[in-house]
Amino acid sequence: xxxxxxxxxxxxxxxxxxxxxxxxxxxxxxxxxxxxxxxxxxxxxxxxxxxxxxxxxxxxxxxxxxxxxxxxxxxxxxxxxxxxxxxxxxxxxxxxxxxxxxxxxxxxxxxxxxxxxxxxxxxxxxxxxxxxxxxxxxxxxxxxxxxxxxxxxxxxxxxxxxxxxxxxxxxxxxxxxxxxxxxxxxxxxxxxxxxxxxxxxxxxxxxxxxxxxxxxxxxxxxxxxxxxxxxxxxxxxxxxxxxxxxxxxxxxxxxxxxxxxxxxxxxxxxxxxxxxxxxxxxxxxxxxxxxxxxxxxxxxxxxxxxxxxxxxxxxxxxxxxxxxxxxxxxxxxxxxxxxxxxxxxxxxxxxxxxxxxxxxxxxxxxxxxxxxxxxxxxxxxxxxxxxxxxxxxxxxxxxxxxxxxxxxxxxxxxxxxxxxxxxxxxxxxxxxxxxxxxxxxxxxxxxxxxxxxxxxxxxxxxxxxxxxxxxxxxxxxxxxxxxxxxxxxxxxxxxxxxxxxxxxxxxxxxxxxxxxxxxxxxxxxxxxxxxxxxxxxxxxxxxxxxxxxxxxxxxxxxxxxxxxxxxxxxxxxxxxxxxxxxxxxxxxxxxxxx
Amino acid sequence: xxxxxxxxxxxxxxxxxxxxxxxxxxxxxxxxxxxxxxxxxxxxxxxxxxxxxxxxxxxxxxxxxxxxxxxxxxxxxxxxxxxxxxxxxxxxxxxxxxxxxxxxxxxxxxxxxxxxxxxxxxxxxxxxxxxxxxxxxxxxxxxxxxxxxxxxxxxxxxxxxxxxxxxxxxxxxxxxxxxxxxxxxxxxxxxxxxxxxxxxxxxxxxxxxxxxxxxxxxxxxxxxxxxxxxxxxxxxxxxxxxxxxxxxxxxxxxxxxxxxxxxxxxxxxxxxxxxxxxxxxxxxxxxxxxxxxxxxxxxxxxxxxxxxxxxxxxxxxxxxxxxxxxxxxxxxxxxxx
Numbered sequence: 001x002x003x004x005x006x007x008x009x010x011x012x013x014x015x016x017x018x019x020x021x022x023x024x025x026x027x028x029x030x031x032x033x034x035x036x037x038x039x040x041x042x043x044x045x046x047x048x049x050x051x052x053x054x055x056x057x058x059x060x061x062x063x064x065x066x067x068x069x070x071x072x073x074x075x076x077x078x079x080x081x082x083x084x085x086x087x088x089x090x091x092x093x094x095x096x097x098x099x100x101x102x103x104x105x106x107x108x109x110x111x112x113x114x115x116x117x118x119x120x121x122x123x124x125x126x127x128x129x130x131x132x133x134x135x136x137x138x139x140x141x142x143x144x145x146x147x148x149x150x151x152x153x154x155x156x157x158x159x160x161x162x163x164x165x166x167x168x169x170x171x172x173x174x175x176x177x178x179x180x181x182x183x184x185x186x187x188x189x190x191x192x193x194x195x196x197x198x199x200x201x202x203x204x205x206x207x208x209x210x211x212x213x214x215x216x217x218x219x220x221x222x223x224x225x226x227x228x229x230x231x232x233x234x235x236x237x238x239x240x241x242x243x244x245x246x247x248x249x250x251x252x253x254x255x256x257x258x259x260x261x262x263x264x265x266x267x268x269x270x271x272x273x274x275x276x277x278x279x280x281x282x283x284x285x286x287x288x289x290x291x292x293x294x295x296x297x298x299x300x301x302x303x304x305x306x307x308x309x310x311x312x313x314x315x316x317x318x319x320x321x322x323x324x325x326x327x328x329x330x331x332x333x334x335x336x337x338x339x340x341x342x343x344x345x346x347x348x349x350x351x352x353x354x355x356x357x358x359x360x361x362x363x364x365x366x367x368x369x370x371x372x373x374x375x376x377x378x379x380x381x382x383x384x385x386x387x388x389x390x391x392x393x394x395x396x397x398x399x400x401x402x403x404x405x406x407x408x409x410x411x412x413x414x415x416x417x418x419x420x421x422x423x424x425x426x427x428x429x430x431x432x433x434x435x436x437x438x439x440x441x442x443x444x445x446x447x448x449x450x451x452x453x454x455x456x457x458x459x460x461x462x463x464x465x466x467x468x469x470x471x472x473x474x475x476x477x478x479x480x481x482x483x484x485x486x487x488x489x490x491x492x493x494x495x496x497x498x499x500x501x502x503x504x505x506x507x508x509x510x511x512x513x514x515x516x517x518x519x520x521x522x523x524x525x526x527x528x529x530x531x532x533x534x535x536x537x538x539x540x541x542x543x544x545x546x547x548x549x550x551x552x553x554x555x556x557x558x559x560x561x562x563x564x565x566x567x568x569x570x571x572x573x574x575x576x577x578x579x580x581x582x583x584x585x586x587x588x589x590x591x592x593x594x
Numbered sequence: 595x596x597x598x599x600x601x602x603x604x605x606x607x608x609x610x611x612x613x614x615x616x617x618x619x620x621x622x623x624x625x626x627x628x629x630x631x632x633x634x635x636x637x638x639x640x641x642x643x644x645x646x647x648x649x650x651x652x653x654x655x656x657x658x659x660x661x662x663x664x665x666x667x668x669x670x671x672x673x674x675x676x677x678x679x680x681x682x683x684x685x686x687x688x689x690x691x692x693x694x695x696x697x698x699x700x701x702x703x704x705x706x707x708x709x710x711x712x713x714x715x716x717x718x719x720x721x722x723x724x725x726x727x728x729x730x731x732x733x734x735x736x737x738x739x740x741x742x743x744x745x746x747x748x749x750x751x752x753x754x755x756x757x758x759x760x761x762x763x764x765x766x767x768x769x770x771x772x773x774x775x776x777x778x779x780x781x782x783x784x785x786x787x788x789x790x791x792x793x794x795x796x797x798x799x800x801x802x803x804x805x806x807x808x809x810x811x812x813x814x815x816x817x818x819x820x821x822x823x824x825x826x827x828x829x830x831x832x833x834x835x836x837x838x839x840x841x842x843x844x845x846x847x848x849x850x851x852x853x854x855x856x857x858x859x860x861x862x863x864x865x866x867x868x869x870x871x872x873x874x875x876x877x878x879x880x881x882x883x884x885x886x887x888x889x890x891x892x893x894x895x896x897x898x899x900x901x902x903x904x905x906x907x908x909x910x911x912x913x914x915x916x917x918x919x920x921x922x923x924x925x926x927x928x929x930x931x
Binding site: 212240304 | 662931
């Protein structure tokens with residue numbers, strides 16, 4: 001189902017539409033077919049105008065079996081088109097989905113326009129001449145349905161035909177059968193006399209800015225951003241990682257990029273993964289580790305080591321539902337507290353958060369820039385939604401990216417390992433192999449002026465302060481806080497961070513169009529917070545902070561600025577629905593008005 | 595200046611840092627430190643290319659006393675940090691310093707994996723069979739019955755045999771020595787010369803919490819009848835006059851201590867040491883009456899960091915010059931005009 005969705009996405013991009021996707025799949029690898037917990041879904045929102053979210057309620061739902069219908073029917077708009085594979089509505093499948101009566105027969109779907117087709121039967125007929133076994137032939141039904149959807153929305157089939165030929169190059173019969181099914185589905189649409197009101201749509205191309213585009217998912221963008229950032233720094237990447245959902249594809253992507261000066265190391269556990277990255281940074285590479293929340297918990301001590309040893313390190317946290325194992329394949333923003341605060345001791349580091357799949361590219365570059373400039377660990381927060389969903393992405397102008405080449409310390413004159421840059425407070429990065437700069441660093445507190453072990457109470461206070469000031473100083477080196485939409489003052493400021501950018505942006509747009517004085521501010525720098533934020537927060541009568549957690553950024557804002565920011569939380573493992581945000585914003589406005 | 599300036603001759607002093615050594619008086623670590631500082635110049639090592647990585651514990655203070663690069667890291671993780679360092683710069687000569695607690699308790703997992711991967715570094719495990727820095731609790735190598743603050747009625751944990759652990763992890767080099775031995779430098783040298791992960795267990799006396807635990811082995815009087823110094827290709831003999839030796843018992847398929855000249859035993863009966871024989875090494879790691887010392891096992895295998903480099907070179911051949919512009923355009927792109 002995920003591959004079928006990706007193909008529709010590519011064809012939609014080719015048609016020039018703007019789009020956003022939301023793949024939603026179970027944690028089990030091969031969850032039993034036909035069960036509600038085994039349903040794998042793929043949501044796509046496309047239009048001739050700007051699209052920022054995968055949408056709240058679909059206009060069209062394709063349900064390949066009763067379980068898929070059961071899980072998704074309630075989100076389909078009344079009057080929406082429901083395409084079902086009636087061939088899969090057997091007594092057994094109905095029972096597995098928990099239907100006592102066949103919903104195709106009891107009138108419960110009357111609020112939709114239902115197109116019930118025996119896709120199974122028509123697929124088997126379409127691929128009969130290829131001579132596959134019944135199991136393999138049956139598997140072509142997704143392509144049949146894709147063909148029908150291509151007809152419905154006027155998508156071209158060439159790209160998918162090419163993809164099938166390439167994917168099944170070694171099994172040409174499978175390719176042939178899938179192409180036959182794809183074509184048969186399309187031809188069915190062209191010829192069949194479909195019920196009234198079901199006809200091919202035309203969705204004109206969106207008014208995207210001119211340029212070269214590709215579809216990109218967040219984990220691809222992060223991987224490519226890390227490679228780009230390392231090249232801008234003039235460093236090699238050492239990516240140490242332990243497989244974990246939904247971060248593993250970062251490791252897969254980077255493992256294919258060895259010729260870009262990337263070494264990937266699949267470590268024995270999360271701790272070894274971060275430790276290897278710390279060791280690599282000590283040796284003069286940019287050490288990077290990627291994981292999800294439970295993995296960050298295991299890495300905390302080593303991150304603390306990088307903080308006290310003042311080594312650059314990038315930790316990518318592709319957040320998922322928690323705590324503990326939580327909801328591995330579902331999205332959440334609940335690791336903000338962990339990122340900002342989750343270590344022993346006073347242990348500050350920089351925290352960044354990407355807003356969109358494409359933004360992951362730029363934030364990965366920024367993470368490396370800050371890490372090497374300030375000799376500090378940087379946590380980059382993305383999430384399961386960003387990692388897996390796709391959007392059209394205008395390709396970056398590589399020549400416009402400013403290099404930030406690292407110069408290792410080489411001068412023995414007056415050297416000690418905690419020699420600092422007066423401006424950034426970064427310590428000197430002298431790497432093993434450099435003559436006459438032999439030195440020892442480690443997890444024990446060091447003296448400010450010699451780099452030797454020091455238990456001096458005043459020195460510890462001073463070093464704690466320096467570590468704090470160093471990270472706080474990054475605020476001078478990042479973009480000032482500014483509203484993403486609306487005026488710099490008004491009734492309500494909606495403050496978001498991370499992957500909720502699209503939903504909040506759309507919701508604020510709607511509320512503003514009704515004449516409300518609402519603005520949207522989106523944070524990409526979580527720690528340190530950008531300069532100018534305090535003033536903006538105080539320029540609004542009230543502040544609302546929607547988050548896919550139980551209220552984390554809101555606490556940080558309240559603690560830092562003594563501002564009466566209010567929380568809007570949703571912890572369902574799924575992105576915000578725009579409708580829900582609009583309601584919450586309106587409710588907040590009404591409350592302040594009375 | 596001549597185009598080829600003469601190579602500097604390094605001495606012990608060049609490898610000695612200016613830091614005051616702060617182990618307890620009489621600690622075995624002093625002897626190991628001295629052996630290392632004395633030995634490195636003769637191995638062709640340079641201070642700038644040598645790195646000591648340690649975890650946590652008494653042994654792990656070692657890097658501070660070496661005038662090389664050093665990283666005193668976190669408990670148990672030194673092998674993983676050393677792995678990353680070696681992947682970033684395979685040219686460095688990296689030594690890991692750990693102890694029985696650091697390496698076999700909290701860091702057992704990393705020790706296992708660094709050995710099986712065969713990363714080219716030297717691992718010195720100082721085994722004093724006790725937790726020193728936390729004040730005397732039993733360790734994973736403490737003998738059953740050991741009375742400590744955390745085991746007032748005696749430890750009930752079965753101890754690990756470190757060299758056996760290393761063999762089980764498929765280490766390609768396993769040696770054993772003790773802190774004050776004159777032959778310790780030979781073991782360090784052999785470890786340094788081996789390509790791959792070299793594991794050296796160093797029996798080390800803790801004068802404060804476990805004093806005299808190895809006295810029988812290290813004492814001048816009793817030592818000769820307890821120390822079996824292995825030499826490849828030589829019969830495994832020991833004792834004050836070399837009168838004892840190891841014979842393979844055909845009944846139990848294990849090594850037994852015999853006395854040459856007694857019960858019809860001759861030199862012919864004594865097993866000859868073969869460093870490449872894993873079965874023999876397994877038996878040597880845990881002998882009755884006597885402790886095998888020196889190189890127990892040495893069998894070169896594929897070196898991880900070299901394989902990593904080879905794959906990177908292969909990727910360069912297969913995929914050509916890295917081109918970011920092309921990378922971002924791989925797959926499907928389209929133009930909006």
